[in-house]
Each structure stands twice: as C-alpha cells, then as structure tokens.
Amino acid sequence: MPRRKEISEILNLMEKTQNIRNCGLVGHIDHGKTTLSDSLLSEAGFLSPDLAGEARALDFLEEEQRRGITMKSANISLYYEKSLEGHDPFLINLVDTPGHLDFSGKVTRALRLVDGVVVVVDAVEEVITQSETVIKQALQEGVKPVLFINKIDRLIRELKLSDEEIKKKYIRIIKSFNTLIERYAEHPFNKRWKVSPLAGNVAFGSALHKWGFTFNILEKSNLKFKDIRERYKKETYTKESYADLSIYLPIHRAILEMVVDHLPNPKEAQKYRIEKIWDGNINTKLGEAMVNCDPNGPFIVCLSKVQVDKHGLISTGRIFSGSCTNKKEIFLLNENTYDRIQRIAIFMGQRREQVENIPVGNILAIEGLKRIKSGETIIDSNSIDGMVPFESVKYITTPVVTVSIEPEYLRDLDKMKELIENILIEDPNLRFEINEENGEFLLSGMGPLHLEVTVNEIGKRGVNVSTSAPRAVFKESCRKNSSLISVNSPNGLGSLKLKIERLEDKTVRFFRNIDYKTIKPSSKLNKILYEKTSLNEEEIENFLMCDYDQNILIYKGDFELIDFYKNIIFEIFEKIHLNGPLCSEKLTEIKITVDSLDIEKISQENIFNELSVMFYEAIKAGLTEAELILLEPIYHTIIQLPPEYIKNTLTLLSKYSAKINSIDQDKEYQAVIEILMPVRHSIKFAEEVRSITSGRAFWQNEFFAFMEVPKHESQKLIQEIKFFKGISW
Numbered sequence: 001m002p003r004r005k006e007i008s009e010i011l012n013l014m015e016k017t018q019n020i021r022n023c024g025l026v027g028h029i030d031h032g033k034t035t036l037s038d039s040l041l042s043e044a045g046f047l048s049p050d051l052a053g054e055a056r057a058l059d060f061l062e063e064e065q066r067r068g069i070t071m072k073s074a075n076i077s078l079y080y081e082k083s084l085e086g087h088d089p090f091l092i093n094l095v096d097t098p099g100h101l102d103f104s105g106k107v108t109r110a111l112r113l114v115d116g117v118v119v120v121v122d123a124v125e126e127v128i129t130q131s132e133t134v135i136k137q138a139l140q141e142g143v144k145p146v147l148f149i150n151k152i153d154r155l156i157r158e159l160k161l162s163d164e165e166i167k168k169k170y171i172r173i174i175k176s177f178n179t180l181i182e183r184y185a186e187h188p189f190n191k192r193w194k195v196s197p198l199a200g201n202v203a204f205g206s207a208l209h210k211w212g213f214t215f216n217i218l219e220k221s222n223l224k225f226k227d228i229r230e231r232y233k234k235e236t237y238t239k240e241s242y243a244d245l246s247i248y249l250p251i252h253r254a255i256l257e258m259v260v261d262h263l264p265n266p267k268e269a270q271k272y273r274i275e276k277i278w279d280g281n282i283n284t285k286l287g288e289a290m291v292n293c294d295p296n297g298p299f300i301v302c303l304s305k306v307q308v309d310k311h312g313l314i315s316t317g318r319i320f321s322g323s324c325t326n327k328k329e330i331f332l333l334n335e336n337t338y339d340r341i342q343r344i345a346i347f348m349g350q351r352r353e354q355v356e357n358i359p360v361g362n363i364l365a366i367e368g369l370k371r372i373k374s375g376e377t378i379i380d381s382n383s384i385d386g387m388v389p390f391e392s393v394k395y396i397t398t399p400v401v402t403v404s405i406e407p408e409y410l411r412d413l414d415k416m417k418e419l420i421e422n423i424l425i426e427d428p429n430l431r432f433e434i435n436e437e438n439g440e441f442l443l444s445g446m447g448p449l450h451l452e453v454t455v456n457e458i459g460k461r462g463v464n465v466s467t468s469a470p471r472a473v474f475k476e477s478c479r480k481n482s483s484l485i486s487v488n489s490p491n492g493l494g495s496l497k498l499k500i501e502r503l504e505d506k507t508v509r510f511f512r513n514i515d516y517k518t519i520k521p522s523s524k525l526n527k528i529l530y531e532k533t534s535l536n537e538e539e540i541e542n543f544l545m546c547d548y549d550q551n552i553l554i555y556k557g558d559f560e561l562i563d564f565y566k567n568i569i570f571e572i573f574e575k576i577h578l579n580g581p582l583c584s585e586k587l588t589e590i591k592i593t594v595d596s597l598d599i600e601k602i603s604q605e606n607i608f609n610e611l612s613v614m615f616y617e618a619i620k621a622g623l624t625e626a627e628l629i630l631l632e633p634i635y636h637t638i639i640q641l642p643p644e645y646i647k648n649t650l651t652l653l654s655k656y657s658a659k660i661n662s663i664d665q666d667k668e669y670q671a672v673i674e675i676l677m678p679v680r681h682s683i684k685f686a687e688e689v690r691s692i693t694s695g696r697a698f699w700q701n702e703f704f705a706f707m708e709v710p711k712h713e714s715q716k717l718i719q720e721i722k723f724f725k726g727i728s729w
Contacts, residue, residue, distance in 0.1 A: 007346075007353050009079055009089075010079055011355060011357075013089060013090070013091035015295075015359055016091075017265060017266055017267045017293060017295070017361045018265050018267060019088050019089070019091060020090070020092075020265050020361050021090060021115070021259050021260055021263050021264075021265060022093045022113060022115050022266060022318070022362075023093065023094055023095070023116050023117065023259050024094075024095040024110055024111060024113075024118070025094070026118070026119055026134040026137075026138060027121060027134060028128055028129070028698075030122075031120045031121060031122040031125070031131070031151075032120050032151060032207040033120045035207040036120060036148070036255065037094065039251045039255075040252050040255065040256065075093065075095050075113075075316065075363055076094050076347055077091060077094075077346050077347065077363075078091070078256075080256045080260065082257060090256075090260045092259060092260070093362065093363045095110050095363075109305055109374060111137060111141040112277065112302055113304050113316070113317070113363050115266060115273065116144045116264060116269075117134075117143055117146070118145075118255060118258070119131070119134065119138075119147050119177070120148050120150050121148070121149055121150065121173055122150055123150060123155050123204075124151055124154050124155065124158075124159065126169070126173050126176065127176040128698045129698055129699060132180055132638075132700075135177070135181075135184065136184045139186075139189075141273075141277065142272060142273040142276040144189070144193055144263055144269075145181070145193065145195075146202070146203075146262050146263060147195050147203070148202075148203045148204075148212070148254075149173055149202065149203070149205075150205065150206065150207050151206060151207075151208070152205055152228075153208075153209055156228070156229050156232040163225065170204070178194040178195060181195075182194070197214070198215060199262075200215065200261060202214065202215075203254045204254075205254060206245075209242055209246065210245075210251050211228075211242070211245035211246045211249045211250065213254050214254050217249065217254055217257070221249060223249065228245065231244075231245060265361070266293050266361030266362075270320060270361075274290045274320065277302075277390060278388075278390050279389070279390070280387065280388040285298075286321070286379075286386055286387055290321045293321070293361055294321055294322070296322070297322045298322050298383030299319070299321065299322035299323065299328065299330070299379065300320045300322060300377070300378070300383075301317040301324070302318055302320060302377055302378075303376045304317060304375075305426070306372055306373060306374050308423075308426060311367055312367065313367075313369060313370070314365055314367055315365065315367075315372050315376075316347070316365055316366075317364060317366065317378065318363055319358065319361065319363075319364060322360060322380065323357055323360060324358045324366075325344070325356060326356060327341065328380075329341075329381040330380060330381055331379050331380075332377075332378060333376070333377040333379065333389045334376050334389055335373075337371060339368075339369050339370060339372075341366050341369065342367050343366075343368060344356075344358055344365065344366055344367070345367070346358065346362075346363070346365065347365055352365050366378075372425075373425060374426070376389075377389040399429065399430065399445050399473060400447075400703055401444065401448060401451060401472060402442050402444040402445075402451075402470070402471060402472075403443055403455075403467040403468050403470050403471070404440045404467065405441050405442070405443045405466070405468075406441060407464070408463075408464040408466060412464075415462065415463050416441075417441075419462070419463055420432050420443070420458065429445065429446055429450070430454060431443070431444040440725070443467070444473055448683060451467070451470060471680065471724075472633055472679040472680035473633055474631065474717070475580075475585050475586050475589075475706055476579075476582050476583070476623075476629070477502060477580075477588055477628075477706075478500060478502055478628055478629065479502065479627040479628075480502070481499065481500065481502065482501075482623070482625040482626040483625060484498070484499050484595055485497065485618045486618075489610040489611075490609075490610060491606065493599075493602050494597075494599040494601065494602045494610055494614065495598045495614075496596070496597055496598075496611075496618055497594075497595040497596045497597075497618075498595055498622065499593050499595060499622060500592060500619065500623055501591040501626075502590060502591070503551060503591050507534050507591075508551050508589050538558075539555055542555045544566060544569060545569070545570050545573060552578060552591075553590075554569070554573060554591075554592045555592075555594070556594045556595075556597075559595075561597065565597070565599065568607060568608060569594075569611070572611055573615075578619070581623060582718055583718045583721040583725070583727065584725060584727055585630070585721065587619075588706060589631075589706070592619065592622075629709075629714070630708070630717060630718060631708055631709065632678050632680060632709050633679040634703075634704045634706070635676070635702065635703065636674075637674070637675045637682070637700065637701050637702075638673075638674050638675075638700050639673040639674075639689070639699040640671070640697070641670065641697035641698070642670065642671070642693070642696055645692065645697065646665065646673070648692045649673065649689060649693065649697070650673075652685065652689060652692065653675060653685075656678075656684070656685045657677070657678055657681060657710070657713075658676065658677040658681070658685075659675060660675050661674040661676065676704060679701075
C-alpha cells in the first residue's frame with residue numbers, strides 16, 4: 001500500500017496555488033465515479049489497493065454503501081507526484097458527487113467549489129440523459145471538463161466488439177461530448193474546451209479493474225490495445241489474466257496526469273470564473289482580489305454545503321481571496337451578522353484534519369459558526385464595504401414530490417421537527433411545512449428516492465417515522481385578471497382596494513432563480529427587474545416585495561405609503577400562508593396590485609390583524625373572480641432506449657398523458673424520445689417502462705414548469721386532494 005502523505009506535506013502544497021487542482025468527479029449514476037475515486041484514494045495511501053473499486057470509500061453514509069450510489073458530495077485532498085524529474089508535486093482537492101437525478105442539487109452546489117471536472121462515461125451506455133445534465137451543470141458554472149470513458153473491458157468481454165466497432169464507439173462518445181461543450185459553454189470556451197484523445201484530455205480504462213490510459217501513456221508503454229484485448233479472451237479470462245494491467249497502466253496515473261495537465265489551477269480559473277459566479281463589480285478592490293486569487297487580499301469564502309454533526313454546524317467552502325485561520329472574526333453577508341470561526345480543517349474522506357491556516361484557492365471545513373446556511377458568503381469583518389453575496393446557485397429543479405410524515409410515537413414529534421430543521425440546513429432542496437387545515441406534516445423533495453433517503457436519515461438520527469405514498473405537489477393560480485376588489489377592515493375604520501393578475505412567464509422564470517424567501521426593493525434590484533422581467537417602469541418603481549418561493553409579486557398603485565406600513569405588509573406576507581380556495585394548495589404566479597390603502601384611523605395595536613384580514617379577504621375574492629385553476633408540476637423527460645422498444649413505449653406514453661416533443665431514431669444503438677409528462681404519472685410510468693424494456697431504458701426527469709391541469713381532469717383531482725387533506729368545503 002502506498003505511503004500515506006503527512007498533513008504537513010499537504011499543507012505545504014496549499015501555499016503553491018499553481019500546483020493546486022480543485023476537481024470534481026461527475027457523471028450518470030453507476031457509470032463508475034465512486035469506483036474511480038477509490039483507486040485515486042488507494043494511490044494516496046488512504047485505502048488498500050485490494051479494496052479499491054469495491055470499498056466505495058467516499059460513500060461514507062451507511063445508506064450510500066447499502067444502495068451502491070452516491071448521495072452527498074464528499075471531499076478529500078490528494079498529494080500527487082507526477083512522473084517528471086524536478087517537477088513539484090500537486091495537490092488535488094477531489095470532490096465525488098451524486099449521479100442520481102434526485103440529488104442533482106448537491107451536484108450544483110459541489111461544482112461551486114471546483115474549477116474542473118472529470119466526466120465519467122460508461123463506454124457501453126455512452127453519453128446518456130443525465131450525463132448531459134451534469135455536463136451542462138458544469139459548463140454553466142464555468143467549470144472545465146475532461147473525459148474518462150470507463151468500462152472498456154465490457155466492450156471486449158461482454159459485447160465482444162471488434163477494434164473497429166470499439167473505435168466507432170469512442171468517436172461517437174467524444175463527438176457527443178464535444179457537441180455539449182459547444183452548446184452549453186460560453187465563448188471562447190465552447191471551442192477551446194473540446195476534447196481529443198491526441199490532446200490527452202480523454203482517458204480510457206476500467207475503474208473496477210484499476211487500469212486506464214491516455215494515448216500518450218499507451219504510446220510510452222510496452223503495451224498495445226491488442227494486449228489489453230488478449231487479457232480478456234474468453235477461454236483464458238480470469239482476474240489474474242488482467243491483474244498486471246493495473247501495474248503497467250495504473251488508472252490513477254491516467255486520471256491524475258490528465259487533471260494536472262488539462263484542468264486549470266485556481267489562479268487561472270478565477271480570472272474567468274469570478275465574473276460568472278459573483279454578482280459584484282470585478283473592478284473594485286474586492287473583485288480584483290478574487291480575480292487574481294490574491295493570497296494577501298481580504299478573506300472571502302463561498303460556502304456550498306452545511307452539515308450538522310456532534311460538533312455543531314460544519315460548513316464546506318472555497319476560499320476565493322486571502323487566507324483563513326482559527327478564531328478569525330468574519331461577517332456573514334446573507335445573515336447580515338458578525339461571527340467568529342472557531343476551528344478550520346481540511347477534508348480527508350470520512351475525517352477532518354484540523355489545521356491552523358488554509359490559503360486562497362483551497363477547499364476548507366469551518367466549525368463554530370452558529371447562523372450559517374448553504375450558499376452563504378463569508379468575508380473578513382474589516383472588508384465588508386462594497387461586498388455583495390455570490391450569485392445564487394441555480395438549481396436545475398425544484399421540489400415537486402411530497403409525502404406526509406409523522407413520528408412512530410407522538411412523544412417524538414418535537415424531536416422529529418428538530419431533526420428535519422437540521423436536515424433542511426444541510427439540504428436546501430427539501431421543503432418542510434405544516435398543513436394549516438389538518439395539521440399534517442409535509443416533506444417535499446426532488447423525487448421519491450430523495451424523500452426516502454431523507455426519511456431513513458431521520459430514523460438513523462433517532463426518530464422512526466412513517467410516510468404516505470409520494471404524490472405530486474400541486475399549486476393554484478388564476479387564468480384571468482380580476483377587477484378592482486374593495487374590502488373594509490373588520491372594525492370598519494380602514495379599507496383596501498387591490499386587483500389580481502397572472503404573472504407572465506418571463507417574470508416567473510426570473511423570480512424562480514432568486515435565492516431568498518422574500519425580497520424587498522432596492523435600486524440594484526429595480527435595474528435587474530427591468531432588464532429580466534416583463535414588468536414596466538411604473539410597476540418596478542412601485543414594487544413592494546416578492547415571495548419567490550410561491551412566485552407572488554406585490555406592488556402598489558400610484559399613492560404614497562410610508563415605510564412603517566410597507567414593513568407591516570412585508571411582515572404580513574412573510575407570515576400568512578397564501579393557500580388557494582380550490583383545495584388549499586399554495587398560490588403561485590400571481591401579481592397583486594394594491595391600488596389604495598386607507599388605514600390611518602386604525603390604531604397601531606390593531607394594524608397587523610386588521611390588515612391581515614383585509615388582504616386575505618380581498619385576495620380570495622380577486623382570485624375567485626379571476627377564475628381559479630389548478631397547476632401541476634411537469635417533467636421534461638428524455639428517454640433513451642433500444643429502437644425495438646419504441647412502439648410499446650409510445651403506447652405507454654399516451655396512457656400517461658405525455659406530450660411527445662421529438663423522436664430521434666437516427667442513433668445506431670439508442671433511440672431518444674423527448675416528452676413533457678405530469679409528475680403525478682412519472683412514478684407509475686417509470687415502473688412500466690422499466691418492465692416493457694426489460695430494464696434497458698434510461699430516462700432523466702428535469703423540472704420544466706407548473707402547468708394547468710387539463711379541464712377534464714381538474715375537478716376529479718381537486719376532489720381527491722380535498723379528500724386526502726380532509727377538507728369538506
């Protein structure tokens with residue numbers, strides 16, 4: 001087993017920014033990312049070579065080990081000595097990420113830490129649905145990709161392809177990969193980042209059998225591809241027959257040399273990434289410090305992840321300027337508060353090694369911060385002026401599946417809620433709420449597996465819970481606009497006039513990406529609103545607030561409203577639950593215009609209650625007049641399957657109200673069907689399509705939009721939802 005490097009050796013490398021590589025492993029589920037990471041950990045001395053490929057060392061959650069899939073991103077720092085005389089060693093901060101769609105939010109957050117990714121593609125399955133998603137995610141974060149084509153052994157021993165057929169597969173995979181780079185990367189990187197075996201940024205191999213090569217490595221070895229084929233001959237094929245490949249062509253060498261040769265160091269990457277991921281002025285002192293990866297600049301960190309453990313909250317982040325020490329006083333921008341870092345550490349898989357100092361360009365763990373959430377921006381307490389938070393992470397989906405949840409024993413109710421609140425800190429892609437009608441506890445997430453894993457995690461932390469069957473999240477909105485609705489306050493001393501309108505799609509898309517529960521107006525926000533929404537100048541000038549979680553925009557008409565009353569309205573909409581009259585589902589995609597408000601005669605002691613009642617009654621009346629509709633979440637689904645299963649699959653799609661966008665049968669091995677499908681049908685559809693294709697279909701569900709339920713189905717669905725909730729009206 002290789003010698004495990006001392007922490008002192010790794011700390012020494014942290015100072016040499018040009019020799020740091022912050023790198024992620026991404027790819028479709030079961031394409032070999034975690035198996036590959038085992039081999040890399042083996043080379044670093046963290047894992048016995050005999051266990052590499054089987055231990056799943058970065059899958060340190062029990063649930064990950066049991067299922068054989070990665071659910072959380074994990075980090076480790078690797079010391080790598082390249083085989084060149086006189087060349088300094090490299091520090092590779094490695095992040096393994098989930099491959100299952102239900103955990104794609106964790107992929108997006110992990111990508112904020114890294115500058116490059118190794119995209120792992122199964123040579124048999126090729127670039128399939130979620131491969132495209134993770135490549136798109138990386139490119140949208142300004143992260144440079146290189147390619148590892150895995151499971152080459154299967155092409156020889158299982159598919160028994162000829163050399164020419166294998167070559168065609170390589171060409172097809174690389175062409176698909178480069179097409180995605182051209183489509184999703186910004187200029188000039190859409191040309192510059194394309195990969196080629198001759199350039200050395202494509203590797204081939206078998207992560208399970210621990211061998212791999214680039215063309216450059218293969219040429220310098222004494223082996224040819226025919227020698228690899230020889231070791232997998234049917235009549236002589238045993239574990240011993242290919243064992244020497246991991247000696248002649250060790251996979252860690254192929255991957256790590258590709259990483260150090262073709263992925264950027266932090267100093268290179270931050271020159272183009274900061275402008276993409278930070279919503280501030282790069283020509284300021286703060287901006288220049290980050291662009292230049294300045295070790296002497298103000299301390300600035302973007303946090304991607306927060307976990308709860310016995311020591312409290314553990315935050316994972318990337319240092320974009322300056323350096324971090326223990327006991328450092330800092331400022332949390334989103335929380336608008338000062339705090340002090342108690343301890344810092346570097347990640348070593350399951351462990352954290354506490355250290356005294358971590359410089360710019362590195363990934364770190366922070367302990368001791370009390371009010372911290374994923375996505376926070378941390379800055380030195382003396383350098384606050386002019387700093388803005390990092391641009392909000394754009395998740396590719398939103399919670400669209402929900403279950404009701406309750407503890408096995410009523411006495412554990414408070415503990416269950418506490419545990420869920422902790423998990424919500426760790427996972428921003430979950431939602432937890434209490435149904436005001438029946439007291440039901442609702443947990444919402446990306447998909448059934450996401451919720452199942454969360455429920456199991458609650459059990460492991462001490463509370464056994466039961467859940468209902470997963471169901472789609474519905475919302476309510478209106479089809480038309482209302483007239484001016486007038487209501488009086490309960491005590492008759494005040495009045496309110498407002499109208500309801502449906503938000504336009506452009507505005508909905510914008511507010512869906514805002515990373516705040518509610519936002520107040522500002523000069524900067526007004527400029528963004530004008531550029532990126534369909535609101536006119538008058539509406540923007542009179543903007544009051546937005547609840548992004550429900551996509552509800554509130555603004556006032558042409559009348560004066562003092563800040564005291566504005567703040568009360570803001571507080572009311574933060575606290576009241578805007579549920580629709582149809583079946584008490586959340587309202588969404590509506591614009592509320594407060595035309596006039598007469599409340600001067602109402603005492604300050606009663607103003608909150610009086611205003612709350614008026615807003616509730618006026619909104620309900622306006623929605624009824626504007627014709628209420630039920631909305632449901634729709635998946636944009638891409639299905640890849642062998643061409644012989646197309647006919648049966650199309651019949652199945654019509655059964656589940658799917659709208660077919662396109663069918664591509666030109667590919668030699670796989671046909672591609674692109675559809676829009678209601679989330680409520682997706683679970684049963686998945687079971688049936690898996691059955692009729694004998695498990696050979698692959699699909700990816702990406703949240704598309706909330707759309708109106710067809711009229712002939714809506715009334716039945718409304719009754720079902722009301723029955724489920726115990727609503728009699």
